[in-house]
Amino acid sequence: MPTSADMKAVMTRYAALVSAGDAEAVVALYADNATIEDPVGAPIQSGREAIVKFYQGACASGVKIKVLSGPYGSFGNSAAMTAEVLVDVPGQGPTRIELIEVMEFDAQGKISAMRAYWAQEDMKPA
Amino acid sequence: MPTSADMKAVMTRYAALVSAGDAEAVVALYADNATIEDPVGAPIQSGREAIVKFYQGACASGVKIKVLSGPYGSFGNSAAMTAEVLVDVPGQGPTRIELIEVMEFDAQGKISAMRAYWAQEDMKPA
Numbered sequence: 001m002p003t004s005a006d007m008k009a010v011m012t013r014y015a016a017l018v019s020a021g022d023a024e025a026v027v028a029l030y031a032d033n034a035t036i037e038d039p040v041g042a043p044i045q046s047g048r049e050a051i052v053k054f055y056q057g058a059c060a061s062g063v064k065i066k067v068l069s070g071p072y073g074s075f076g077n078s079a080a081m082t083a084e085v086l087v088d089v090p091g092q093g094p095t096r097i098e099l100i101e102v103m104e105f106d107a108q109g110k111i112s113a114m115r116a117y118w119a120q121e122d123m124k125p126a
Numbered sequence: 127m128p129t130s131a132d133m134k135a136v137m138t139r140y141a142a143l144v145s146a147g148d149a150e151a152v153v154a155l156y157a158d159n160a161t162i163e164d165p166v167g168a169p170i171q172s173g174r175e176a177i178v179k180f181y182q183g184a185c186a187s188g189v190k191i192k193v194l195s196g197p198y199g200s201f202g203n204s205a206a207m208t209a210e211v212l213v214d215v216p217g218q219g220p221t222r223i224e225l226i227e228v229m230e231f232d233a234q235g236k237i238s239a240m241r242a243y244w245a246q247e248d249m250k251p252a
Contacts, residue, residue: 004245041202069195069208072226073245076167080226080243082195082208100198100206100226102243117206117228119130119199 002109004073010111011081011103015065023055031110038116039099063087068098077112078104086126094126128235130199136237137207137229141191149181157236164242165225189213194224203238204230212252220252 002010010029017025027048036045036054045054063085070081085097099118106112128136136155143151153174162171162180171180189211196207211223225244232238 004247040200040204069224070226070243072224072243072248074166074243075245078166078243079245080206080228082226098195098198100196100208100228102206102226102228117196117198117200117204119201119205121130122198 001077001107002105004079006109007077007079007103007105008071008073010105010109011071011079011101012067014103014111015067015081015083018055018058019064019066021059021062023052023059026055026059027052029111030114031106031108031112034110034112034114036114038114039118040115058087061087077106078102089123092125095123096126097123127203127233128231130205132235133203133205133229133231134197134199136231136235137197137205137227138193140229140237141193141207141209144181144184145190145192147185147188149178149185152181152185153178155237156240157232157234157238160236160238160240162240164240165244166241184213187213203232204228215249218251221249222252223249 014029030051032048066084068082068084071079073079080100080102082100087095089095097118099116102115103111104113140155156177158174192210194208194210197205199205206228208226213221215221223244225242228241229237230239
């Protein structure tokens, strides 16, 4: 299993790669059968095709992610961080979402699940 | 189901009640069949008796919890926050753990699951 340090390194790299708009490199951090629940409570994106589409869309929109605190590890296969997401929301303009991302990892150190905790009121004009 | 605002209010109150050492009031925030995984990857504490024991121990040790950021909501029944835990660890002295707590809630707005993300290296001398 990946160590806490391994998981933290992937999460920090994830934020940098999303911000660089490199959808292909972001998707490469994920396991083939991974799931994304962003925000938690929304329909779950599952599998490679859905994940590719999710990050192609995010990167095309110019989304930026900055780690605000953490990542924090665990004694299992997951880690979590606080982050700021900056994104231009159609019809709403530049928007800042402060949120928590929790990620689970498989034995190869790939992300097997990502969950982002934010609600409507956590979105603010940037 | 509880709103994001409801869940955030419970989490803020949780931190205040733990810091005040009021184990009984903390336990009252939990559903009878709730689970605690603190840290994530450690054995899960399950049910009222285990939860009472967990918080009686925590409150007896004088643990303090301060919300550092959030709580952040979701579009489902869970929310998350970053917090600082100050605790006197036997044989180690005053210790600061920066961590993320994720909580799930039942239809009555009681905490049904708590997970705390922190690893050995997230514990620092206070």
